Amino acid sequence: MSKIKWLSNVKLETGERLLENGTVETETAIFHLKIENGKIVEQLYVNEPIPSGQEVINMKQRLALPTFKEMHNHLDKTYMTLDWKACTPVANLKERLAFEAAELTILSDTAQQRATKMIETLLENGSTHIRTHVNIDPYIGLKNLEGVIAALDTFKGKVTADIIAFPQHGLLRESVPTLMREAMRSGATMVGGLDPAGIDNAIEKSLYEVMDIASEFNADVDIHLHDGGFVGYYTTDKWIDIVKDAKYQGRTALSHSFCLGDIPVAQQKLVASRLAEEDVAIMSTIPINLGRVIPPIDLLDDHGVKVHFGCDGFYDSWSPYGTGDVLEKATRFCELTRKIDEKSLRNSLKWVTGGIVPLNADGHKVWPNIQDDASFVFFEAASSAEVVARKPSDRLVMIHGELV
Amino acid sequence: MSSLLIKNARLETGFIYENTRIVGTETSLYDVLIKEGVIVEVEKNIPQSSYEVLDADGKLLMPSFREMHIHVDKTYFSGPWKACKPITNGILTRIEEEQVLLPTQLPYAQDRAENMIQWLISQGHTHIRSHCNVDPQIGTQHIELTKAAFKKFEEQVTYDIVAFPQHGLLRSKVEPLIREAMRMGATLVGGVDPSVIDRDIDRSLNLTMDIAVESGKGIDIHIHDPNSLGAFEFYKLAELTNQAYKQGQVTISHAIALGDLHGTELEEMVSALAEAKIDVTTTVPINRPTIPIPYLHENGVSVSIGHDSLTDHWSPFGTGDTIEKLSLLAQRFKYIDEYSMNRCWKYASGGIMPLSDKGEVVWPQKGNLANVLLLDAECSAHAIARRRPITHVVSQGNLVFHNGESLKKEVLK
Numbered sequence: 001m002s003k004i005k006w007l008s009n010v011k012l013e014t015g016e017r018l019l020e021n022g023t024v025e026t027e028t029a030i031f032h033l034k035i036e037n038g039k040i041v042e043q044l045y046v047n048e049p050i051p052s053g054q055e056v057i058n059m060k061q062r063l064a065l066p067t068f069k070e071m072h073n074h075l076d077k078t079y080m081t082l083d084w085k086a087c088t089p090v091a092n093l094k095e096r097l098a099f100e101a102a103e104l105t106i107l108s109d110t111a112q113q114r115a116t117k118m119i120e121t122l123l124e125n126g127s128t129h130i131r132t133h134v135n136i137d138p139y140i141g142l143k144n145l146e147g148v149i150a151a152l153d154t155f156k157g158k159v160t161a162d163i164i165a166f167p168q169h170g171l172l173r174e175s176v177p178t179l180m181r182e183a184m185r186s187g188a189t190m191v192g193g194l195d196p197a198g199i200d201n202a203i204e205k206s207l208y209e210v211m212d213i214a215s216e217f218n219a220d221v222d223i224h225l226h227d228g229g230f231v232g233y234y235t236t237d238k239w240i241d242i243v244k245d246a247k248y249q250g251r252t253a254l255s256h257s258f259c260l261g262d263i264p265v266a267q268q269k270l271v272a273s274r275l276a277e278e279d280v281a282i283m284s285t286i287p288i289n290l291g292r293v294i295p296p297i298d299l300l301d302d303h304g305v306k307v308h309f310g311c312d313g314f315y316d317s318w319s320p321y322g323t324g325d326v327l328e329k330a331t332r333f334c335e336l337t338r339k340i341d342e343k344s345l346r347n348s349l350k351w352v353t354g355g356i357v358p359l360n361a362d363g364h365k366v367w368p369n370i371q372d373d374a375s376f377v378f379f380e381a382a383s384s385a386e387v388v389a390r391k392p393s394d395r396l397v398m399i400h401g402e403l404v
Numbered sequence: 405m406s407s408l409l410i411k412n413a414r415l416e417t418g419f420i421y422e423n424t425r426i427v428g429t430e431t432s433l434y435d436v437l438i439k440e441g442v443i444v445e446v447e448k449n450i451p452q453s454s455y456e457v458l459d460a461d462g463k464l465l466m467p468s469f470r471e472m473h474i475h476v477d478k479t480y481f482s483g484p485w486k487a488c489k490p491i492t493n494g495i496l497t498r499i500e501e502e503q504v505l506l507p508t509q510l511p512y513a514q515d516r517a518e519n520m521i522q523w524l525i526s527q528g529h530t531h532i533r534s535h536c537n538v539d540p541q542i543g544t545q546h547i548e549l550t551k552a553a554f555k556k557f558e559e560q561v562t563y564d565i566v567a568f569p570q571h572g573l574l575r576s577k578v579e580p581l582i583r584e585a586m587r588m589g590a591t592l593v594g595g596v597d598p599s600v601i602d603r604d605i606d607r608s609l610n611l612t613m614d615i616a617v618e619s620g621k622g623i624d625i626h627i628h629d630p631n632s633l634g635a636f637e638f639y640k641l642a643e644l645t646n647q648a649y650k651q652g653q654v655t656i657s658h659a660i661a662l663g664d665l666h667g668t669e670l671e672e673m674v675s676a677l678a679e680a681k682i683d684v685t686t687t688v689p690i691n692r693p694t695i696p697i698p699y700l701h702e703n704g705v706s707v708s709i710g711h712d713s714l715t716d717h718w719s720p721f722g723t724g725d726t727i728e729k730l731s732l733l734a735q736r737f738k739y740i741d742e743y744s745m746n747r748c749w750k751y752a753s754g755g756i757m758p759l760s761d762k763g764e765v766v767w768p769q770k771g772n773l774a775n776v777l778l779l780d781a782e783c784s785a786h787a788i789a790r791r792r793p794i795t796h797v798v799s800q801g802n803l804v805f806h807n808g809e810s811l812k813k814e815v816l817k
Contacts, residue, residue: 022489022490023488024487084782084783084786084790085427085428086428086740086741086742086745086789087740087741088425088427088741089741288690288735288736289735289736289737289738290693290737315789315790320740320790321731321734321735321790331721332690335691335721336690336691337691338691340487340488340490340719340720340721341487341488342487345720382484382485383485385487389715389720389721390715390720
C-alpha cells in the first residue's frame with residue numbers, strides 16, 4: 001500500500017543573483033512536496049492548491065537541506081551514559097594504546113548502551129548515515145562489534161551505516177588477521193587499517209593485508225593514516241598503487257591523512273591527481289589543536305578528490321571534546337580557511353552531505369529532484385550559507401517522509 | 405536591591421587525586437546568601453528566613469563571564485542573514501564598505517545592539533566591553549546609541565565603551581570626535597593598527613595616549629599587525645604606558661604578533677608587557693597562530709577572551725557562547741585532563757575561579773560580587789569539555805536570566 005502525504009510550505013534554494021555591490025545572494029522559493037513511499041513524487045508551487053483529503057505536514061517555510069553523513073566516528077569508544085571522566089594525559093601513542101587496552105574489557109560490557117546514545121546524538125543533529133570504526137583487537141575480540149551492531153539494528157530504517165572492522169592495536173599482530181576476518185563474517189561491512197608505518201611497522205605488508213581481506217569479502221576500505229610527512233605520503237602513494245592493481249577504484253578511503261598537509265604543494269598536486277584517478281576519498285575531522293596540519297582540502301577538491309567530514313570519536317579516552325554535530329565541522333572549516341561569502345559558505349555544505357548541495361557552483365538548482373528520498377534537515381534559515389556559518393541548533397530531521 | 409538565597413548549589417571544593425595525579429574535581433552542595441549584590445554567606449544550611457529563594461537543585465555555581473571584545477554597534481545579529489563581501493583591497497575593503505553600510509544601519513543599530521546585549525547576558529556575561537565606531541560618517545552617533553542600549557540593561561550588566569577610530573585616528577582625522585566621545589562617557593580610548601591604517605606608528609600611538617591622559621581613561625587598541633611589526637608597536641605602547649603612568653589601564657586586543665614570536669623574542673616581549681601591566685584580549689582565532697595564552701598568563705600578562713563578532717560585515721561566524729569558546733581554547737592547547745581544563749575558566753571570568761592552582765577554595769567568599777552562573781554540569785572541566793548549558797545568570801545579585809529555551813528561540817538568528 002502506498003502512503004501519500006504532503007509537505008507544505010517547504011523553502012528550497014532555486015538560484016542565485018548578483019547584487020550591485022558584487023555580492024551573491026541565494027534565491028529561494030516556497031513549494032509543496034508530495035511524498036509517496038518516502039520519496040518525492042511531485043512538486044507544486046506555493047500558490048498551487050494541495051489536493052484535499054490528503055495528509056499535510058506544514059513545514060512553515062523552513063529551509064530543506066540534505067541530511068548529513070557522519071563519515072568518521074567510533075561508536076564503540078564513547079563514555080556517553082557513563083559518569084563524567086576527563087582524559088589521562090600520555091606521553092605518546094604507545095601509552096595511549098596501553099591505557100585504552102586496560103579499559104577495553106571494562107567498557108565492552110556497555111558497548112550497545114553507549115553506542116545507542118551516540119547514534120541518538122548524531123541523528124538529532126541531522127546525520128542519517130554513520131561511518132563507524134569499531135575496535136577489533138586481541139583484548140575484546142568482537143565484543144564491541146556485537147554491541148555496535150545491536151545498537152544500529154534499533155535504528156534500522158532511519159540510520160544507514162558503514163561498520164568498519166578497525167585493528168586499533170595493530171593489524172599484523174597475533175590473532176588480529178583472523179579476528180578481522182571473523183568480524184567481516186559477523187556484520188562488519190568494511191575493512192579498516194591503521195598507520196602501516198607507525199603501528200604495524202611494515203608499510204607494504206600492512207596495506208596488502210588490508211586489501212587481501214577486502215578482496216576476500218568484496219568489501220570497501222577506510223584506513224586511519226596519522227603517519228605524518230613523507231612516510232605518510234609514501235603510504236598514500238603505495239596504497240594508490242594497490243587500489244589500481246586490485247581495481248578498487250571508488251571503494252577506498254584514507255582517514256585523517258595529516259601527511260598531505262606536510263608535503264610541498266607540488267607533491268600535493270601530484271598525489272591529489274592520483275587520488276582522484278583511483279577515486280580514493282579522504283576523511284577529515286578538521287582538528288584545530290595548535291601545530292596540527294590538516295590535509296589541503298580545497299586543493300584536493302579542485303583536483304576532484306572526494307572529501308568528507310566526520311566528528312571522530314568523542315567523550316572517550318582519547319578526547320573529552322565533541323558535539324556530534326558534523327555541520328559544526330563545516331562551519332569550522334570555513335572559519336579556518338576564511339570562507340566568508342555566500343558562495344563559498346554554500347559550497348562547503350557538500351563536505352557533510354556526501355557531496356549533495358541544492359545549488360551547483362554556477363548557482364543552478366540540482367537538488368532535490370523527483371524520486372529523491374524525502375530525507376531532509378529543516379532549518380529556520382535564509383540559505384545553506386547561513387546554515388553553514390551559523391550552525392543553528394534548531395533543526396528538524398525527516399527520514400523517508402517521517403519526522404524523527 | 406533585595407536579597408537572594410541560592411540553595412543547594414554545587415561548589416568546587418578541591419581536586420581528587422589518584423597517586424599524585426588529579427583525576428577529578430571534588431564538589432559539595434552549599435547555600436549561598438546574597439545581599440545588596442554581594443555574597444554575604446556561604447554555608448551548608450542557611451535558614452530560608454524571608455529571603456527570595458532560588459533552588460539550584462545541585463547545579464554547578466561558577467563565576468560569571470566577561471565579554472571583553474565585541475562590537476555591539478555594528479552587527480547583523482537578529483537581522484536578516486547576509487554573508488560577507490569578498491575582500492579585494494585588504495582592510496580598506498571593509499572601511500570603504502562601512503562608509504556606506506553603517507549610515508544605512510543607523511535606524512536599527514540600537515535595536516540590534518540591545519538584542520545582542522540580551523543574548524550575551526543569556527550566555528552568562530555580566531560585563532561587556534564594546535568597541536564603538538567613531539568615524540567621519542557616523543560621528544559619535546554610535547556612542548550615543550550604545551550608551552542608550554546599555555542603559556536598558558543597567559541592572560543586568562556592567563560595561564565599558566571603547567571610542568574606536570575604526571577608519572584610523574590620523575587617517576580619518578577623528579581626533580576631535582574621539583575627544584568628544586570621551587566627554588560623552590566612553591570609558592576607554594580605542595585604536596587600530598597604527599601602521600597599516602594610520603601609516604605613522606609614533607604619531608598615532610602618541611596621540612592615542614594623549615587622549616587617554618587628557619580624559620583620565622585607559623586604552624584598548626586593536627593590533628593585528630604580525631610578528632616584528634606588531635612587536636615593534638607593542639614595545640612602543642609599553643614605553644608610552646610607563647611614561648604616562650598608565651600601567652594596568654592598557655589592553656592590546658588580538659595581539660596577533662604574540663603568536664608569531666618564539667624563544668627570547670617572546671620572553672622579552674612578555675616581560676615588557678608584564679612590567680607595563682598591559683593585558684591582552686583574544687578571540688582564540690583558529691585561522692592564524694593563536695597567541696600563547698597559558699604562557700602569557702604564567703608570565704604576568706593577563707589574558708581575556710572576546711567574541712568580536714556574532715555575524716556582521718567582517719565575519720559571518722560567532723555564537724556569543726563563551727562555554728564553546730573556552731572549549732575551543734582548551735582544545736587548541738590540547739588540554740584533555742581534568743586539571744588543565746579546570747584552569748581555563750579564568751580567561752573568561754576576569755581571573756576568578758573557585759579553586760586556586762593548588763586546589764584551595766578561593767571563591768565564592770563573603771564579600772565577593774554576586775555575579776554567578778548556574779550550569780547543568782558536574783564541575784567546570786565537565787562544563788568546558790562537553791559544553792554544558794547555563795541555566796541561570798545572576799548579575800549583581802539579580803537573577804537576570806533563567807531557563808535557556810525562551811530567549812534562545814527568539815533571537816538565535
